[in-house]
Amino acid sequence: MKKLISIIMCAVIAACAAVPAFAAEGCSCGFSPIIYVGPLGCAQIIRDAGTENEQQLWNIDTDFLLANLGDALPDISKGILTRDADLLGTALAGFVNACMGDLALDNEGKSKDNVTTPFINVPAGDKHGPDSDYYFNYDFRLDPYEHAERLHGFIARVKALTGHNSVKLKCSSMGGVVLSAYLDKYGYEGIDAIICRCCPLLGTAVAGEAYCGKVELSSKALTRYGEDAIPYLETGFADDFIEGTLYALLDVLKGAGVIDGICALGDKIIKAAGDRVFEQALIPIFGTLPGIWSFVPGEYFDEAVKFMKLPSEGGLHDKVFAYRNAMANIADNLTAARNDGVKICLICGYDVQRTPLVTLWKSTSDGTVDTKYASLGATCGDVKEPLADEYLNSLNNKEYLSPDNMIDASTCALPEITWFVRGWLHCNANAGIDELFNLVFTSEEVTVSSFEKFPQYLEADDDADTVYPVEGAPDAFNSLKEHPSYLNFIRFLFSIVKKILSLFFK
Numbered sequence: 001m002k003k004l005i006s007i008i009m010c011a012v013i014a015a016c017a018a019v020p021a022f023a024a025e026g027c028s029c030g031f032s033p034i035i036y037v038g039p040l041g042c043a044q045i046i047r048d049a050g051t052e053n054e055q056q057l058w059n060i061d062t063d064f065l066l067a068n069l070g071d072a073l074p075d076i077s078k079g080i081l082t083r084d085a086d087l088l089g090t091a092l093a094g095f096v097n098a099c100m101g102d103l104a105l106d107n108e109g110k111s112k113d114n115v116t117t118p119f120i121n122v123p124a125g126d127k128h129g130p131d132s133d134y135y136f137n138y139d140f141r142l143d144p145y146e147h148a149e150r151l152h153g154f155i156a157r158v159k160a161l162t163g164h165n166s167v168k169l170k171c172s173s174m175g176g177v178v179l180s181a182y183l184d185k186y187g188y189e190g191i192d193a194i195i196c197r198c199c200p201l202l203g204t205a206v207a208g209e210a211y212c213g214k215v216e217l218s219s220k221a222l223t224r225y226g227e228d229a230i231p232y233l234e235t236g237f238a239d240d241f242i243e244g245t246l247y248a249l250l251d252v253l254k255g256a257g258v259i260d261g262i263c264a265l266g267d268k269i270i271k272a273a274g275d276r277v278f279e280q281a282l283i284p285i286f287g288t289l290p291g292i293w294s295f296v297p298g299e300y301f302d303e304a305v306k307f308m309k310l311p312s313e314g315g316l317h318d319k320v321f322a323y324r325n326a327m328a329n330i331a332d333n334l335t336a337a338r339n340d341g342v343k344i345c346l347i348c349g350y351d352v353q354r355t356p357l358v359t360l361w362k363s364t365s366d367g368t369v370d371t372k373y374a375s376l377g378a379t380c381g382d383v384k385e386p387l388a389d390e391y392l393n394s395l396n397n398k399e400y401l402s403p404d405n406m407i408d409a410s411t412c413a414l415p416e417i418t419w420f421v422r423g424w425l426h427c428n429a430n431a432g433i434d435e436l437f438n439l440v441f442t443s444e445e446v447t448v449s450s451f452e453k454f455p456q457y458l459e460a461d462d463d464a465d466t467v468y469p470v471e472g473a474p475d476a477f478n479s480l481k482e483h484p485s486y487l488n489f490i491r492f493l494f495s496i497v498k499k500i501l502s503l504f505f506k
């Protein structure tokens, strides 16, 4: 019997070993497989998976949210009505903890045993090509180096399955964080192309400011945030009409001072109860997540360590600090890869109003990630504004200056392979941009001057699901002429009203 088992074991081991050996024969298709490194939230995080109490802890469902809000609502209302900031703050903190408290990691940076990611992908099958990818997902809370280690095995498995000796990495948003840790730990061997799509490679100001407790509501930013988000609402029937009306309504509300009122109230509440919410909920939860720490830009880091009360030693401390190397080295690591023939495309959005909750709301971005951080160092005008005249006049070389004077890419780490898309909302799907990615993957040479259709500065047209070259400053009349729609008509109308008003109220 023992002998029989031994023989079977040997046969199984031999069969397993034969799989990669067989695949390593090689594939002659000429297109190495794409691995898609997903964004934050790419893997479901579940508490008590497989039991009747099972609950998703990220992208929480509305029922769970409402049930917890119901419990907290009496104290929240009482706190607002009686202006009792302690009561309000404690109630809000209780609500946040009930919804998200179990996301917190321990002092070693490890998850609670009953909070897991049961649906982590393992590569299977040998299907590969321009329209197919292997999806790498991960628990966004954890140390990016842990993901890097898994990605290393994932890449090896994909190579074995497909019979290619290299892969292409397409990273979306937080996928760039995983890439940064990967390049720092393993280098670029076995990778022939890298795309970073809206990646917070040097962080994002939202995280930096939030981790330093700098929170502010600005009415101008809130209005613009609404305006920029409206075109992306899925309103279905009569899209243009509904979008246009909402757009107009926002401007009316702004004009009537309603939004300022809401913001003033919001600001008071935030100031009064905010300390308590930070103390009792945000710091104990988000302060323990190395994954979110990876979004804190360098210039905020020291202050954030103090504000978020990061332990001065232990596993969590070490993980949070370790990622600083990945971030500090990403520009050099990508440069080395490019110099050695790896095709690279960094692409980021600009001129979208960002989350209005932070003091740095003027920083131009794709709504989430600042353009300067995603592009590894572009010099940018404030959102909706060109660079200052003084800066423009002092520029000797305008090769990398955007036609609308909003971005100067000459200060980027890799200006020759960094693209910018005006009005592109964070990671929004766009067939035109996908076409560029395909060219990146299939062309011998990849630079911002390689493809006539895709110069360095592009504008996203979501209605037509494409991009076109930026020719000058955003102009409502031209947009209306080229894309006649109710929305563009309303935009045009308001641009005239604004121009007239600005003549009188300078």
Ligand SMILES: [Zn+2]
Pocket (backbone or CB within 6 Å): 027, 028, 029, 030, 031, 032, 128, 162, 164
């Ligand atoms: Zn192949």
